[in-house]
Each structure stands twice: as structure tokens, then as C-alpha cells.
Amino acid sequence: MKKVIILILLLFVIAGVGYAAYKWPRKIASTEEIKDVKSVAKAVKHLHRDMPATRSGDWLASHDESGQTFKQYLRANPVTLTKKRNKLYVQPIGKFAGKSSEIIKLSAEFMKIYFGCEVVVNKNITSDDFPERAKRVHPSWGVRQLLSTYILDDVLKPKLPDDAFAMIAFTEKDLWPGRGWNFVFGQASLRGRVGVWSIYRNGDPRTDFALCLDRTLKTATHETGHMFSIQHCIAYRCNMNGSNSRDESDRHPLFLCPECLPKILVATQSKSEERFKKLAAFCKKHKLKEAAEYYERAYQCIRKLNKKSGDDKDKNHNPKRK
Ligand SMILES: [Zn+2]
Numbered sequence: 001m002k003k004v005i006i007l008i009l010l011l012f013v014i015a016g017v018g019y020a021a022y023k024w025p026r027k028i029a030s031t032e033e034i035k036d037v038k039s040v041a042k043a044v045k046h047l048h049r050d051m052p053a054t055r056s057g058d059w060l061a062s063h064d065e066s067g068q069t070f071k072q073y074l075r076a077n078p079v080t081l082t083k084k085r086n087k088l089y090v091q092p093i094g095k096f097a098g099k100s101s102e103i104i105k106l107s108a109e110f111m112k113i114y115f116g117c118e119v120v121v122n123k124n125i126t127s128d129d130f131p132e133r134a135k136r137v138h139p140s141w142g143v144r145q146l147l148s149t150y151i152l153d154d155v156l157k158p159k160l161p162d163d164a165f166a167m168i169a170f171t172e173k174d175l176w177p178g179r180g181w182n183f184v185f186g187q188a189s190l191r192g193r194v195g196v197w198s199i200y201r202n203g204d205p206r207t208d209f210a211l212c213l214d215r216t217l218k219t220a221t222h223e224t225g226h227m228f229s230i231q232h233c234i235a236y237r238c239n240m241n242g243s244n245s246r247d248e249s250d251r252h253p254l255f256l257c258p259e260c261l262p263k264i265l266v267a268t269q270s271k272s273e274e275r276f277k278k279l280a281a282f283c284k285k286h287k288l289k290e291a292a293e294y295y296e297r298a299y300q301c302i303r304k305l306n307k308k309s310g311d312d313k314d315k316n317h318n319p320k321r322k
Pocket residue numbers: 222226232241242243
């Protein structure tokens with residue numbers, strides 16, 4: 001009888017190990033790295049505010065979302081930068097002269113810091129030779145629009161390089177995604193690793209440059225964040241909050257909350273101190289006031305944290321030293 005019980009227990013143990021091995025997700029970061037990014041998140045937590053109450057018409061008023069903790073993210077086998085797929089490609093569609101060409105150049109520069117990877121800006125292509133089915137003049141507004149699904153499937157996917165983590169296109173013209181729709185700000189195919197965003201509705205870069213840049217950066221980083229398997233955030237005010245309207249997305253910040261920040265840090269293997277420092281300098285230079293203040297404060301917190309842990313390591317190596 002005793003032998004039977006031991007055998008049954010043994011079978012449970014083996015089955016348990018097998019089950020755990022089968023369910024265990026791909027490890028995207030070492031235990032040490034996970035500990036480090038958690039301490040970064042903890043160090044900046046006091047700079048963040050909880051998600052404000054939902055207003056009527058907001059994203060959460062019509063979408064029942066449960067959010068995604070850092071722990072859930074790690075268990076979800078997220079898409080990350082890899083040795084083979086480590087570049088972000090930006091494809092401008094249209095002329096992009098003057099101030100709007102600067103918006104594209106700066107978006108590429110910002111994403112390079114934000115995602116800690118190489119960003120390649122392709123040569124502009126024209127939409128003049130798009131087929132008739134991919135262009136229209138909006139029946140009531142008279143605005144010229146491009147079909148977003150055509151850009152994703154017929155323009156970007158065929159030219160996606162092997163080393164691309166993703167390719168995102170920017171257009172000057174307005175976008176519409178097909179029958180029954182008036183317009184979209186942008187659209188992404190997360191599995192297809194392609195996305196397209198229009199700057200048409202982001203304000204006039206000649207008169208409202210900082211606002212147009214801020215909106216373009218928010219959309220580009222939010223949608224690319226989804227490509228890294230990050231879901232919408234409901235915990236804090238965060239760049240990954242869902243958004244139903246221009247008014248709502250203007251209320252969201254350009255930075256990530258303490259629950260979403262560690263996801264990007266592990267997915268891109270970025271060093272937080274350097275990242276915050278460069279983001280602060282960028283935002284200050286381009287008058288993105290709220291983001292500049294946040295990144296500067298976050299940078300100071302992490303500098304202090306790293307200095308302290310460096311001092312602690314020194315003490316451990318040389319316990320007699322004070
Ligand atoms: Zn989203």
C-alpha cells in the first residue's frame with residue numbers, strides 16, 4: 001500500500017514538472033534583470049498618478065479591459081527585440097516638406113531613444129501611383145484620403161526587411177480603413193509588424209509644432225508599444241491608456257507608468273538611466289513640457305538609485321570601507 005502511495009505521489013510530481021515545463025513561457029530576461037527593472041519602477045512610482053475617473057465617451061466607458069501587470073506580461077511570451085529583428089523602419093508616404101518633414105525626422109529620433117534600437121528612415125514614396133481603390137475624396141468633407149489597409153498589406157508588408165522588428169509609415173494625407181468609416185488616425189497589424197499613422201489630424205506643424213510633434217510621438221510610441229505585446233493600461237495615467245478621441249489622447253502622457261515601463265525595458269534591454277536622460281534632453285529641446293519635467297525627475301531618481309546600489313556594491317567588495 002505504501003509503495004502504491006509513493007508511486008502515485010511520484011506520478012503527480014512527474015506530471016507536475018511536465019505540466020510546469022510545458023506551460024513555462026520563454027524567458028525574456030534574467031532574474032537579475034527583472035529585479036533591476038522592478039527597482040527602477042519602484043524608484044519612479046511616486047511620480048505617477050492613478051488612472052483618473054473615466055469620462056463619458058472615453059475608451060474605458062465602452063471597452064471592458066482588465067489591464068496587464070508586468071508579471072502577466074512576462075508570462076505572455078511577449079514579442080521583443082531579437083538579434084535578428086532589431087530595427088524599426090520608418091516609411092514616409094508623401095512629400096513631407098518643411099516642418100512636417102521635421103516631425104518625421106524627430107519621431108524617428110525619439111523612437112530610437114524610447115525603444116533603444118536602430119531606426120532607419122526610408123526614402124519617401126509617393127501615393128500618386130496608388131490604385132484608384134486605395135484613394136478617395138471623402139463624400140461629405142471633400143478631404144483626400146488614403147486606404148490604410150492598402151498601405152499595410154500592399155505597400156509595407158512586401159518590403160518588410162528580415163531585420164525589421166517593425167515598419168511604420170507616416171502620411172500627410174488623411175486615412176480611412178474601408179467601407180463604413182469616416183477616418184482613422186492610424187492602424188497597425190500587430191502580427192504583421194506593420195503600421196501606418198497620419199499626421200493630418202495632429203495640428204498644423206507650421207503654427208503648432210510642439211503640439212503636432214507631441215501627438216505624433218504619442219501615437220507612434222503607443223502603437224509600437226502594442227507591437228511589443230503591451231496591452232492597454234488601466235492602472236495609471238500612461239502612454240498605453242486606450243483612447244477614443246483626440247481629446248482623450250491629449251489627456252494621456254507621453255511616458256509609461258511603473259507597470260508598463262519595466263515591460264519596455266526588458267523587451268528592448270534598455271538602460272533606464274541613459275534612456276531617461278536622453279528622453280529628458282529631447283523633450284526639453286522640443287518644448288514637450290509635461291514629458292520633459294517627468295523624464296528629468298525620473299532621470300534624477302534613477303541616478304540616485306544607481307549611485308546608491310553602486311555604493312552598496314563597493315561596500316560589499318570592501319566591507320571595511322565606509
Ligand atoms: Zn491602443
